[in-house]
Amino acid sequence: MRSLTTACLTQLLCTCSVWAIEPVLLDDQFTLPPGFHIYRAAQAQLTGGSYDLVFDGRGRLLVGDGKAVRRLADTDGDGVFDTQQTIADGPAVAGRGPQGLLVYGDHLYVVAGDGLQLFSGAQGAGRLKFERRLGQPFNTGGDHTAHTVLRGLDGYVYLVTGDGGGTRDRRHITQASSPNHVERAASVFRLDPSGQQWECIASGGRNPPSLGMNYLGEFFSFDSDMEFHVDVPFYRPVRLNHWLTGVDLGWQQVGAHPPWYIDTLPGILDIGRGSPNWGIVYEHTQLPKRYRDAFLVCDYRWKSATSGRYSTSGRLVAFHLKRDAADWQAEFSELATAKPGAKDAQGKPVNFALVDIDVAPDGSLLLTDHNQGVWRIFYDMSDPPRIPPMVPTLPGAAADTLLQQLLTLPQPAAAWSRQRELKLRAELGQDATTQLMRAVGRDDLPVRRRLRALRLLAADFATLPSSFLETLGQMEEAEIRAQAAWLVGIRGRANETRLSIDLLADEDPFVRRRAAEALSRSPSTDAIPRLAESMADKSRSIRHAATIALSHRPTVEFLHVATRSESPQILMRTLVAAHFRNERPPVEVVRQLVHRLLQRTKLADEDRLNCLRILSLYRREIESSRELRDVATSWIRGGFPHRDRMIRWEQARLLGEFKTVEAFTTLVHELVQEKDYVTQFHLASAIAEIPRPSAGWEQAAQTRLCDWLLTTQAGWFTEFAGKGLQFPQFWATVLNKLGQHHADRLATQFEQLDPDSQLAQIVFAKVGDIPDADKLLIERFHLTQTPASRQNIVTLLGRIPTAKAASFLADQFARVEDPELRRSVVLALSAHARAGRLADIFVSALFEFADAEVIRACANGLFAANLRVQEIAIASDMTVGKLKGIQAVYFRLLELMVLHPQQTVPLEQALVVLSGQQATGSYRRPRVIWSSTAQRNGDAAWFVREFSLPQGVQRGEMIITCDNEFIAHVNGKRVAASSDWTKPLRVALDGVLHTGSNLVAIEARNQGGPAGLVASIQWTLPSGRRAGIATNPTWLFSRQPPANWSTRGSATGSWSLSVDVTEPTKNAAEAWRAFTGSTVDAPDLASQEYWHKWYLHEFGEAFVARTENVAQRGDAELHRVVLGITEIAGDVVAGRAAYLKAGCYACHGGIKNRQTTIFGPALNGVTLRLKRTELADAIVYPSKQVVERFKASVLITNDGQALQGFITEQSADFVSITDLKNKVTRLPRSEVDEIKVQNVSLMPSRLLSRFSDEEIKNLIAFLHSLR
Secondary structure (H helix, E strand, O other): OHHHHHHHHHHHHHEEEOOOOOOOOOHHHEEOOOOEEEEEEEOHHHHOOOOOEEEOOOOOEEEEOOOOEEEEEOOOOOOOOOEEEEEEOOHHHOOOOOOOEEEEOOEEEEEEOOEEEEEEOOOOOOOOEEEEEEOOOOOOOOOOOEEEEEEOOOOOEEEEEOOOOOOOOOOOOOOOOOOOOOOOOEEEEEEOOOOOOEEEEEEEEOOOOOOEEOOOOOEEEEEOOOHHHOOOOOOOOEEEEEOOOOEEOOEOOOOEOOOOOOOOOOOOEEEEOOOEEEEEEOOOOOOOHHHOOEEEEEEOOOEOOOOOOEOOOOEEEEEEEEEEOOEEEEEEEEEEEEOOOOEOOOOOEOOOOEEEEEEOOOOOEEEEEOOOEEEEEEEOOOOOOOOOOOOOOOOOOOHHHHHHHHHOOOOOOOHHHHHHHHHHHHHHHHHHHHHHHHHHOOOOOOHHHHHHHHHHHHOOHHHOOHHHHHHHOOOOOHHHHHHHHHHHHHHOOHHHHHHHHHHOOOOOHHHHHHHHHHHHHOOOHHHHHHHHHHOOOOOHHHHHHHHHHHOOOOHHHHOHHHHHOOOHHHHHHHHHHHHHHOOOOOHHHHHHHHHHHHOOOOOOHHHHHHHHHHHHHOHHHHHOOHHHHHHHHHHHHHOOOOOOHHHHHHHHHHHHHOOOHHHHHHHHHHHHHOOOHHHHHHHHHHHHOOOOOOOOOOHHHHHHHHHHHHHOOOOHHHOOOOOOOOHHHHHHHHHHHHHHHHHHHHHOOHHHOOOOOHHHHHHHHHHHHOOOHHHHHHHHHHHOOOHHHHHHHHHHHOOOOOHHHHHHHHHHHHHOOOHHHHHHHHHHHHHHOOOHHHHHHHHHHHHHOOOHHHHHHHHHHHHHHOOOHHHOHHHHHOEEOOEEHHHHHHHHHHHHHHHOHHHHHHHHHHHHHHHOOOOHHHOOOOOOEEOOOOOOOOOEEEEEEEEEEOOOOOOEEEEEEEEOEEEEEEOOEEEEEEOOOOOOEEEEOOOOOOOEEEEEEEEEEOOOOOOEEEEEEEEEOOOOOEEEEEOOOOOEEEOOOOOOHHHHHHHOOOOEEOEEOOOOOHHHHHHHHHHHOOOOOOOHHHHHHHHHHHHHHHHOOOOOOOOOOOOOOOHHHHHHHHHOOOOOOOOHHHHHHHHHHHOOHHHHOOOOOOOOOOOOOOOOOHHHHOOHHHHHHHHHOOOOOOOHHHOOEEEEEOOOOEEEEEEEEEOOOEEEEEOOOOOEEEEEHHHEEEEEEOOOOOOOOOOOOOOOHHHHHHHHHHHHHOO
């Protein structure tokens, strides 16, 4: 009895029933073809967050609910599911999904967790048993991860993954016979049912969740675009792909190869925009004939290219496939879409956010809607329509019709159809295989039934007689001969290779293509001559398949094909095969072949286009010979601009890639007369690659280019609505390159530069490299009266480190009255701060201005000037209320520290220099210091710091680390040394420190990557209180110290103030903090306490701030505050101000009339979409969960510099990274050590640490207003 009770409880826990709802047709809410009908077959509460779905062998529906697999049942047979049972859950199916389900006999394959999972017990009525993960891990649960899994004609399992699935190199491949040498981006895998043998059969897609297989075992996917790339030259639209065996479809990390490249293939059909999801090839009879063999695909809700937000409802689309020689054609149609404002039977809005589709046993369609359950679409012309049962009762079969039924089974790839197949084959008896083999050759049967017989035999491909394959290869029907070639390929038997070789000469192109694909699995050299001929076939697909097959032999074995052939296609494709193989021919051979190719006087347009790609693929070898490079660039220039758009496009790109200075004038001419904006973008990109010639630019052409660039400050290049979200960054990358070469010319046209434009910012950044820039800018300043132009010029003069520029700026501060211009002058002068006479200006400006940027600039300026306050003439004239002179100066600095705690570090450094006071209270919060921000490999610097100790100090210690190595001395005694920055040292200084003056002297060296020294010296005073000093920019350094530096410090030699490198060398700071257990990140409160006490001692009165300070708050407290806001009751207008204050708009948008860079998810509806706990997590702990598309990259240079942002250019020669402020950094590839995707959020932590409860409440109210 007890056991029975436990069983009942288990059943209750695993089964959930909902009130049965009669089917309600919603045809009037949808756009459907005549005779089609739709209703909701399962409510959302029954299916959960439904993703993948599949019918099992018994016709039961399985649904992935986001964290488990549910089995749904329709207990009353009314066509609406009313009960669900959880049959698989736990870590193996964790994550957003499952996103792939395949019932195979008694097994269930699940794409979830850490890859492809195998369960058993699928035929039973209870829970499934987890067996194991198959193969190496995959990423799952995301938009770009592993998705569809299905059973192929050969009985093997096929899996498709997106470009975020974790594919690289041969990570999952186990078989030498793999048609693809490597797995890359979105890939299709073939594995045996046990998961032991893995091949990659196609790669190079972007994000195709769908994988459809037709009656011939050919694979198709509806592939996504990258919506952020719309209107960028390398944008590739949503399209239908055909996965030829061994193909790489050319998706790159940034953009995609154009469809005309010789080393890839185009899609079948470009669609434009869309959001493809799962799909299936329809092989049933319930729908009209037009839909049989069609690839039906769910198109999820589309995202706006500009905002990344969903902007449409979903749709079900159909690709009506038809074989076209060696390839496939497709006609596109929409099968079902929700009408605007569509409502369900309960009056709720219909999203129709379709995810997956499957064919029910009756032939109707079941579709998961992400958060709205499961829809059913069926066809019936009756009035009123009759809703058919999903699992119809099948009549018994007479013995003479068994074979007929077997050959006409609907949806043969489905598990329920497979069960029927097994039953019919069992009834046929032991003679079933023989009857099927005979049926293949029966002329009285339709070809499709003969192909079905062959399909039923294909699962046992390994046991079929070779003679049977020979017979197939001689049959009249081309598709049967093609299947013979396919079977030979997957069997992989050397004695059958001759059949594939012979079929390469078949009269039908489809057969020839399948034969070439089969030979990609055979290493036989006997196939080389025929494959070489096939590389000149009329069909591009056959040429490509033959090239792939050739690449599966060592290059040395097939290279002679190119050297002996006169066919340009054979010559070029031989080089492509070597490229595929990553086994390039010797340089001299490449040069000879390219030279032969370029000597041909007449090339067909396709050959010319292919030749341009060859020049790109083998540019390294070509450029190693100056003579050949000149021949190649002359050949490109000679035909430019070509009448054919694709050729012209490639010519321009190659002229830039080869940095062809001679083409500059022609390219500019093409650019300025071009009307198409995307082509203008492309031509400008090519021109941007051309470096400045030693003799200078052709002036007329440069003037035309710069005039054109000025026009891009308005119009199409600045109108981002409808364009991809990353368009501004990609265009900024092009402008950045152009600015490197043409800033001098653009700088003479300041009046035409919009100060806020990308072009202006790039010109401003490059102006320091222009000869006599100071003279040029000063002349322009006097010629213009426009305030904005004058401010720009002042800003630029701050970047030119000349005495003339500094003198002019100082003069302007004394002359001008306009507040904004004076502010610009102060900011510009901070770069000239080492000219001590400027200290008067910085002190004056601290009293005049109160914004953080000026405060930081003036504090840094005073620090760099390195003067005591008594040496600054204007200090005696300053006043604050009743305070005068030096005291007023110190009061103002402390007041600013209270008002702007984020500027504590530079203000404290200014106080140290001005007062000469040793800020001993900072020993708990050292800064990382170095000799410069460059932190070059091999750098060496010698640091010294003098300090005084009172009587009675008995004990002391040093805590120190340095990236990369150091030797430390205290009072002339060597006390420590290390070359491992990850392990700071704690060094006892007992007996080393003494009363009075002490000296710490440290020799530090960098061996690559970030560089920095971080140290503290602490001691115990007689009172028991701890005190000490720590590294900060007041420490002095020298690059060439005198011999006695460790004992005499800075008394002799040349010494300078150190540079604070805490940010770029966070690793050293974090190592020090981890070692000491320090959690103090913000130094403001401790600094204020120390300097307030110093002020009291110095002036005999307490410092009383005129503005109340707002204390920082911890994360846990902030989290509780957000959780505590149960009602939206804040001030939206005030919340908008808080939103601006926190800088949220920079990544998330949401502010009108403000140019933004949206690198974070849209916040529209965020308070409705997220639970309050999730919202609190997102605000306070932004890195807890980061969406894949918003993960930035970190680029590490060879010298250790780390740049964060998004990769906007990545070629063999250069990499560009764009940060959140649209600043583009372009580096030669040779200077890049590593690029890695970050798993942490770009959103800074502790954004709200100084917000009051009221401000947080207002911020939430503003977020709630973003509908």
